[in-house]
Amino acid sequence: MxxxxxxxxxxxxxxxxxxxxxxxxxxxxxxxxxxxxxxxxxxxxxxxxxxxxxxxxxxxxxxxxxxxxxxxxxxxxxxxxxxxxxxxxxxxxxxxxxxxxxxxxxxxxxxxxxxxxxxxxxxxxxxxxxxxxxxYLCNPLFALARDMIRNGELGEIRSYRGIHAEDYMADADSPFTFRHDPVGGGALADLGSHALATAEYLLGPIASVQGDAVTVIDSRPDGKGGQRAVEVDDLGRAFLRFANGASGSLEASWIATGRKMQHDFEVYGTKGALVFTQERFNELNFYDMADKQGRRGFRRIEAGPDHAPYGLFCVAPGHQLGFNDLKAIEIAGFVDAIAGKRPEPFSFRSGQRIQELVEAIQRSAVEKRWVETT
Amino acid sequence: MxxxxxxxxxxxxxxxxxxxxxxxxxxxxxxxxxxxxxxxxxxxxxxxxxxxxxxxxxxxxxxxxxxxxxxxxxxxxxxxxxxxxxxxxxxxxxxxxxxxxxxxxxxxxxxxxxxxxxxxxxxxxxxxxxxxxxxYLCNPLFALARDMIRNGELGEIRSYRGIHAEDYMADADSPFTFRHDPVGGGALADLGSHALATAEYLLGPIASVQGDAVTVIDSRPDGKGGQRAVEVDDLGRAFLRFANGASGSLEASWIATGRKMQHDFEVYGTKGALVFTQERFNELNFYDMADKQGRRGFRRIEAGPDHAPYGLFCVAPGHQLGFNDLKAIEIAGFVDAIAGKRPEPFSFRSGQRIQELVEAIQRSAVEKRWVETT
Amino acid sequence: MxxxxxxxxxxxxxxxxxxxxxxxxxxxxxxxxxxxxxxxxxxxxxxxxxxxxxxxxxxxxxxxxxxxxxxxxxxxxxxxxxxxxxxxxxxxxxxxxxxxxxxxxxxxxxxxxxxxxxxxxxxxxxxxxxxxxxxYLCNPLFALARDMIRNGELGEIRSYRGIHAEDYMADADSPFTFRHDPVGGGALADLGSHALATAEYLLGPIASVQGDAVTVIDSRPDGKGGQRAVEVDDLGRAFLRFANGASGSLEASWIATGRKMQHDFEVYGTKGALVFTQERFNELNFYDMADKQGRRGFRRIEAGPDHAPYGLFCVAPGHQLGFNDLKAIEIAGFVDAIAGKRPEPFSFRSGQRIQELVEAIQRSAVEKRWVETT
Amino acid sequence: MxxxxxxxxxxxxxxxxxxxxxxxxxxxxxxxxxxxxxxxxxxxxxxxxxxxxxxxxxxxxxxxxxxxxxxxxxxxxxxxxxxxxxxxxxxxxxxxxxxxxxxxxxxxxxxxxxxxxxxxxxxxxxxxxxxxxxxYLCNPLFALARDMIRNGELGEIRSYRGIHAEDYMADADSPFTFRHDPVGGGALADLGSHALATAEYLLGPIASVQGDAVTVIDSRPDGKGGQRAVEVDDLGRAFLRFANGASGSLEASWIATGRKMQHDFEVYGTKGALVFTQERFNELNFYDMADKQGRRGFRRIEAGPDHAPYGLFCVAPGHQLGFNDLKAIEIAGFVDAIAGKRPEPFSFRSGQRIQELVEAIQRSAVEKRWVETT
Missing domain, CATH: 3.40.50.720 (NAD(P)-binding Rossmann-like Domain)
Known part of the structure; x- marks a missing residue:
């Protein structure tokens, strides 16, 4: 159109x-x-x-x-x-x-x-x-992290750890919502999906998973004075094998008391490592084995104009983007795709892929076996 | 109008x-x-x-x-x-x-x-x-900090430390600009003004100051192949006395290599303390003497809907505002003031006050004596 | 005797x-x-x-x-x-x-x-x-954490995350040692054992595990100019079920580039949470739902005389214990046990338990199934 | 002898x-x-x-x-x-x-x-x-910092910030002690002395000071049921000029509610910067302008065997020294000096120097003028 x-x-x-x-x-x-x-x-x-x-x-x-x-x-x-x-x-x-x-x-x-x-x-x-x-994928520091991984700054990637934990469902008295629907509900679907998207954004395809899923709060107020049984997971976990040979793990929780935005990742390679938490999403921590001995350490890179498109928001480094700015970046990518200026950043096909991974983990948890995802 | x-x-x-x-x-x-x-x-x-x-x-x-x-x-x-x-x-x-x-x-x-x-x-x-x-004053956590101070959560305020340090003038080869103009230039005017605004926002009027001002880079490229002498301060410092009886200190630097946004404050009272850095401006650290012994510690409060007007930007806590969001809050305050809905948040009179404080510190540094500022 | x-x-x-x-x-x-x-x-x-x-x-x-x-x-x-x-x-x-x-x-x-x-x-x-x-169990803040869990300060415990990651085997050119011996070797045995000890110290018995184990560096120099095949895990992971009903996860790695002492745990309960990293082992972060709304946050408790036996080392808080001090605490416990003054802190039976857990995870990883551990 | x-x-x-x-x-x-x-x-x-x-x-x-x-x-x-x-x-x-x-x-x-x-x-x-x-000077990371400054890793040193703040005198009901004696008492003498020792250890002689001193709690229980007037400073501050041309500031407080060991320094040079807090004294943060653009950031160096004499305490990095270990290092230096193996690390002459600096700041605060200290 x-x-x-x-x-x-x-x-x-x-x-x-x-x-x-x-x-x-x-x-x-x-x-x-x-x-x-x-x-x-x-x-x-x-x-x-x-x-x-x-x-x-x-x-x-x-x-x-x-x-x-x-x-x-x-x-x-x-x-x-x-x-x-x-x-x-x-x-x-x-x-x-x-x-x-x-x-x-x-x-x-x-x-x-x-x-x-x-x-x-x-x-x-x-x-x-x-x-x-x-x-979350629209964070300029995610692009930086992916670039660093792709261009070999971390060497060969060996392991990955991904988390998305919040606490908005930690209260057993918070009511049953569509997020608790047996079809499509659960922490893995709601938050694990973010963790999966980040994992594949950074390291490429996940080849197989072994899942774990736990329902902690097994009923919630139904809004009519009664309780309604909850079947979906409050906690989901997975072991991961990536197509590139790396292994990893993933966790999703919506009952992690105190956590508001623990969308974290850690990537370990032969030459370096990256550590990130969404709680401080304008910072990326980078360990570089090429640093001189006795001077090595995780380096807190603050987002700035060197990390496009940060500079369009602010010409000065360290001033920080907000959550709504990430959405603006997401939208700009989509608009550019509509104009044919670049590929779709995260199309329905990509969204379908995340759903498949979520279901693979859920199925793996139920069947207690590794499931192929490629 | x-x-x-x-x-x-x-x-x-x-x-x-x-x-x-x-x-x-x-x-x-x-x-x-x-x-x-x-x-x-x-x-x-x-x-x-x-x-x-x-x-x-x-x-x-x-x-x-x-x-x-x-x-x-x-x-x-x-x-x-x-x-x-x-x-x-x-x-x-x-x-x-x-x-x-x-x-x-x-x-x-x-x-x-x-x-x-x-x-x-x-x-x-x-x-x-x-x-x-x-x-920076428009940060919801600044409002929280001021409320906590005013409602006595910190007890009687005893001391204050304020900093605004960046490094955008750290390179001696960066050219002479209007910011180096002997009239109105210098780190105290450019950045110290922010630190002063924050100090009075939180603790009220500064009663007197003892200043210190240092020109570190005494000439810069004039853009025509030559050098031009610089007279303004690259570093400014002050001791402060507040009208409420508290004492404090302040520092401004635009040559703080590595610092992108060190707009920090620490407030110490009889019942508690606040520690803040603009590098992580969605967090406010609060020490509460009322906490049980053996469980006390600086508590990292993450901005959320409890801290107006954060909730208008995002209904979920921990998602974080960006620098541009602070400007939006500033604008909303001004627009409301135009409509007569609330007082001017930071009028010309307030801006004049900051200029007076900057000049008092500069004058104090030159004259090497305490200067009254009330 | x-x-x-x-x-x-x-x-x-x-x-x-x-x-x-x-x-x-x-x-x-x-x-x-x-x-x-x-x-x-x-x-x-x-x-x-x-x-x-x-x-x-x-x-x-x-x-x-x-x-x-x-x-x-x-x-x-x-x-x-x-x-x-x-x-x-x-x-x-x-x-x-x-x-x-x-x-x-x-x-x-x-x-x-x-x-x-x-x-x-x-x-x-x-x-x-x-x-x-x-x-690591001898850290006064571990005792604090266990006390807080036992006395209900966190409410009902729901989930746990434990890690022990270092990088001393990250270099593929570091030679084959006894730690790579097929019998008793591997990251799970060497480091995962610590993570398991901490997990049971805090939450009590682990009831079942699902393991994952990966050999990343499949041969190392044999010290005689050749290479020797390595069969043991460089990375181990597990899903956990505790007897108290909580679920959790665990990771061990000795190839986590940049990590020197990532012995971490996170405990989430209905009333609060604890977050700890051995990288800063004189600090324990505590989130307390009982804090006033708008003032909640993870509180960084610094070790001090309130946390026995810290006060025997130093009467002033915040001065910090070192690694060797942990060993002194361990020894004091053993000496007291010999004198009959208190039970053995960590007897051979306790050590055997950890070995059994390590083997359960290893076996689970090979057999790709959950293994009971009670 | x-x-x-x-x-x-x-x-x-x-x-x-x-x-x-x-x-x-x-x-x-x-x-x-x-x-x-x-x-x-x-x-x-x-x-x-x-x-x-x-x-x-x-x-x-x-x-x-x-x-x-x-x-x-x-x-x-x-x-x-x-x-x-x-x-x-x-x-x-x-x-x-x-x-x-x-x-x-x-x-x-x-x-x-x-x-x-x-x-x-x-x-x-x-x-x-x-x-x-x-x-505190005996910290291996202080030696590292001094080495880095001396060997030019930070370039020309431009500015310094030093703090020593604790809260052990924050309670107005804690009794009068010898630390409140008009002769030799006060926060500047007790804690500022540490901050001064660190400043000169790192940057060399202080050439002049402008001091500030505040008595916040002007009487304390005398232990006999009455109150005794306090004349000494609870808070001390100074502007500093170093012989090497750098300027700086210093603060001492023993009423900083919540602070147990804020012995901090920040050093800014033309090529890099160091940021340290005693609250995490096994870490030194280093910003290196030589890092590649877009990858710069403060690097958290963890103490390890590369930083003598850490390796004598522990062969593995990241395990951390404790406060008592610093004293052991201090003692070893003195014993070596007695044996003629190396110069006295911190002789009476050095101690006298610190006293002179403390008094210069106190005098400067009273006389409200800069005081030469060389």
Whole structure:
């Protein structure tokens, strides 16, 4: 689908945490990057007219709608941006693809890998551009880390450790939500997916996994005065084998009391190592065996203009990007892909891959055996 | 000056580091906050038509001008935003005030306290709202720190340590710029001003100072193949006495090799202490004597929705604000002040105060004596 | 065996890294603690008379011997301290036990769990006191952590993460040693044993494990100009189930480039969490849900006199213990046990347990299945 | 004075915090270092026979005495070790020097610089070896830092920041002690002395100072139910000029709530920088401009065998020294000096220098002017 006279008109479905974050990202991306299109906040859809109108006003959309289907069908809209609950992603995306729209969908792409695959097939058949929102990958220091790994600064990669732990489900009295749905729910799906995306971003394909999954809080308030059984994992773990020969491990937890954003990785190679925590995501720690003996140590690299696209946000180093800036980078990549300026940063196919890995770990945990993932 | 039908139309002068940061801030503030006005990027001025037009396109302004005076006089504009070099602040601001505009001026307000005082008088006579850009103060954790100090969580405050050190002037081969101008230049003026603003933000008025100022690099390339003598300080220090009885110290350096953003403070009271570094500005370290013996320690508080207005940017804790987000908070405060919703967060009078403190320290250093500052 | 007139006479076998550390520990323990015996460095044994005599002089022993068997048989000696290579532990310990000596043996107790069990049986039949050297457990902050877990400060424990990673085998050109011996060698045995000891020290018995083991460097120089195949693991990992219901993970690596002492643990409970790294082993980070909202954070507790027996080393907090001080604490515990003042801190039975866990993980990795460990 | 047949017989006066630390240091130094003498704990003196006997037993001295004068006169003793309260240092040291003993005296050497000078003259006239206990200087990473500064790794040194802050006097209800004595008391004398010793150790002579001194708690319990006025500083600060041209600052506080051991320094040069805190004294952070652009950052060097004499304590890096180990290093240096193997590490003359600097800062604070210190 062509854009409209240099504009890219966006239809947003969903106005929660991620809906707002996307809108902030559109605003920042438009200013910070030299985008090939003007981004236009065209229509926002929410469950009722009232909610949609309020959202349109608050978020700056021209129109509001309580009918996502008409939004998807609107010929004036170029991009459908889906931030609705996970269970709706598939239906919405397929409708948008059928209407020939570019589709930007929050992670996870779908609640099952099979659904994700169907969505990928539809996207590729439609010939449009797609994007799944794995924002942590958009950190300039992730690009630096990947560059360092690829260009051999760490030597041969031997081992990897990845974590994504938070505590927003640590309270057993917090209610049952769609994130606890037996289909598509659980910490591995919600947070492990981020850890998997980071692992493959940095080291390339994971070849096989051995999983572990634990349900710690086995029932939660159902919102009607009762309790509802929970089947999904609160904790997930995996051993990993990468296609490049390295081995690793991964952990996902949404009950890690005190942790707000422990999206960490450690990469050990023959010539050096990298240690990162999202808790301080403007820093990357690098150990270089080439340093003089007696002077070696983990070096705290602070993000700066040397690490594109940081310099577009701020010409001075050490000033730091925020979480919403990562979303702006994500959006700029998608917009560039729509204009054909570069490949899709994280397409539906990539999102499908993450779903497959999540399910492989879940299946491995149940079947208590290694599962191939290539 | 009334706004234009719910709009606040902005005329920006200057398109460098801070000009861009302001534009990013306008974009984010509009989306993140429920502002009383729609912010309109009306006109941008730069030195030539070409530069101004390019900036207008890149930054999203409706109009461009190579004549800041006509911009200031344009009746369609409500707010004049000055990010030009410091030496121009006074003339531009006085012209804007004469035209009845609200004025937003980057720090330092002027190159001398006398000029700043003249600007303050003009602003107060004009009855408009003014703002000076001390963005670090807009950190939600600064508000937390001030609240904790004011509500007695630290007990009686006894001592303070403030630093602002960077290294962007550490290279003796970096050329002479307006920041080295004998009038208004130097590390104390450029960075010490931030440290002073933070000190008074947290502890209230500084009553007297004993200064120290050192020129380390006494000449720099003049850009014409020669060298030009430098008279301003590369390093400034001060002992402080606060009106509340506490004592403290302060340091400013722009030659602190390796430091990119060491805007730090430490506050020690009878009941607790706070330790902060801008290098990790989403964290505030708090020591609480009320903690049980054997369990005490500096507690790393991560910014989250408990610390307004963080929650408007992100509903989840630990995701982190970026430098540009601080500017958005600064702008939101100014816009609210224009609408009469709250006092000016950091008016010309506040900016003048900082200039006076800077000059008091400089004078004290020269005269080698304590100088009163109340 | 009775001590000799208030003395405890020590016979040391082995004078390498751990031999020296033990001697430093004896010296410190004697001064720092109010021990029930005077420790006497009686005899040291090494491979030749020359080496033994030199060691006796350097380390302060009264006598030297090139025959460990005569040392073990010497009726003037009360305690046999074994720091010889792992493969000799069993023979030496059994001889010492047969001679009725108390036995202090460096970890690992033996190269196989079966040997360790034989040693335990002999020790318990002899009725003497035994000790295996798991020094990290002697950190006063480990005792604090265990107390906090036991007294409910963290609530119900849900998850655990344990690591012991160093890089002393990261260089593929470092030669084949006894640590690479197929019997008893490998990172899991050498370092994973520490991580296992810490895990059970803190959370109690591990009920089952799923292991992973990887040989990264498959041959090393044999010291004769050739290469020798390596079969043991350079990296070991495990999923854990504790008897108390918590789940966890564990990693051991001796090829973690840049890591010198990453003996870390993280414990997450319903009311709080603990995070520790041996890289800063005088600090324990504690997150307490009971802290006031908006003031919560990981609290860096620095070791001090509140954390016994720190105060015996230094009356002032924050001054820090060193690695050798941990050994002194270990020794004081053993000496007290010999005097009947308290139970053995870490007996042969405890050492056997660690061996069994190591083998369970190794077996699990080979057989690719969960293995019961209770 | 010759030692006694290869022995160095020590007479200790004072059995408090530092007395014990010295004894621990003697024990460790004897084992860890290849000392030229056997250290013999000969006699300990305390105020009463009972106290002295108990100390002798607890600390391992052969004899006890309630008369320090007879201890000093005992011809069997080679070294007099003074850890009594500061006010007694002079009389004891002069008596010891008159008896021809080597003298080891805790810091501060005396309560006034004049007294310290008298002691220095007596020491140099006696031709014996002397030592003042500035233990922090004995950190292997201090030697590394000094080496790096001297060999040009940081380029030309431009600025310095030194701190020593603790909180052991933060409680206004803690009683008046000798540390509050108008002669020789105060935070500058007690802790600032450490900061000064470190500053000159690293950068060489301080040429002039501008001081600041504040009494925060102006009376304390006198131990008899009343209050006693306090005149000495709780907080001291100074601007510094070094003979090498660098400028700097210094702070001492014993009321820094939460701080247990903030003995910090930061050194900024043209080619690099060092940042250190005693809170993590086994780490030195080094920023190297020679690192590749985009890869620069403060590098956390962990102490190891590359940093002598760490390797004598432990052959493996990252295991960490403790506070008592620093004392052992201090003692080994003194013993070597007695044997003529190397210059006195920190003689009475050095101790006198520190007293002079402390008084210069105090005088400068009172007179509110810069004071020359060379």
């Amino acid at each position: 062509a854009s409209h006279k240099g504009q890219l008109r966006i239809g947003l479905i969903g106005t929660g945490f991620m809906g707002k974050t996307h809108v902030f990202g559109f605003a920042a991306a438009q200013r910070v990057f030299d985008l090939p299109y003007e981004l236009v906040l065209h229509t926002v859809a929410d469950r009722t007219d009232e909610l949609a109108s309020a959202a349109a006003q608050a978020l700056g959309f021209q129109k509001a709608s309580s009918d996502w289907k008409s939004l998807v069908a609107d010929p004036d809209i170029d991009v459908i941006d889906i931030t609705a609950p996970n269970a709706f992603h598939k239906e919405m995306a397929l409708a948008a693809l059928a209407a020939g729209k570019h589709v930007y969908c929050e992670k996870p792409l779908a609640t099952t890998a099979a659904d994700a695959a169907e969505m990928t097939r539809a996207a590729e058949a439609a010939g449009v551009r797609t994007q799944v929102g794995f924002n | 009334a706004s234009h039908k719910g709009q606040l139309r902005i005329g920006l002068i200057g398109t460098g580091f801070m000009g861009k940061t302001h534009v990013f801030g306008f974009a984010a503030a509009q989306r993140v906050f429920d502002l009383p006005y729609e912010l309109v990027l009306h006109t941008v001025a730069d030195r030539t038509d070409e530069l101004a037009s390019a900036a207008a396109q890149a930054l999203g302004f409706q109009k461009a001008s190579s004549d800041w005076k006509s911009l200031v006089a344009d009746p369609d504009i409500d707010v004049i935003d000055i990010t030009a070099p410091n030496a121009f602040h006074k003339e531009m601001a006085l012209a804007a005030l004469a035209a009845g505009k609200h004025v937003y001026c980057e720090k330092p307000l002027a190159t001398t306290a006398a000029d700043a005082a003249e600007m303050t008088r003009a602003a107060e006579a004009a009855g408009v709202r003014t703002q000076v850009g001390f963005n | 009775a001590s000799h007139k208030g003395q405890l006479r020590i016979g040391l076998i082995g004078t390498g890294f751990m031999g020296k550390t033990h001697v430093f520990g004896f010296a410190a323990a004697q001064r720092v603690f109010d021990l029930p015996y005077e420790l006497v460095l009686h005899t040291v044994a090494d491979r030749t008379d020359e080496l033994a005599s030199a060691a006796a002089q350097a380390l302060g022993f009264q006598k030297a011997s090139s025959d460990w068997k005569s040392l073990v048989a010497d009726p003037d000696i009360d305690v046999i301290d074994i720091t010889a290579p792992n493969a000799f532990h069993k023979e030496m310990a059994l001889a010492a036990l047969a001679a009725g000596k108390h036995v202090y043996c460096e970890k690992p107790l033996a190269t196989t769990a079966a040997d360790a069990a034989e040693m335990t049986r002999a020790a318990e039949a002899a009725g003497v006191r035994t000790q295996v050297g798991f020094n | 010759a030692s006694h047949k290869g022995q160095l017989r020590i007479g200790l006066i004072g059995t408090g915090f530092m007395g014990k630390t010295h004894v621990f240091g003697f024990a460790a130094a004897q084992r860890v270092f290849d000392l030229p003498y056997e250290l013999v704990l000969h006699t300990v003196a305390d105020r009463t026979d009972e106290l002295a006997s108990a100390a002798a037993q607890a600390l391992g001295f052969q004899k006890a005495s309630s008369d320090w004068k007879s201890l000093v006169a005992d011809p069997d003793i080679d070294v007099i070790d003074i850890t009594a309260p500061n006010a007694f240092h002079k009389e004891m040291a002069l008596a010891a020097l008159a008896a021809g003993k080597h003298v080891y005296c805790e810091k501060p050497l005396a309560t006034t610089a004049a007294d310290a000078a008298e002691m220095t003259r007596a020491a140099e006239a006696a031709g014996v070896r002397t030592q003042v206990g500035f233990n």
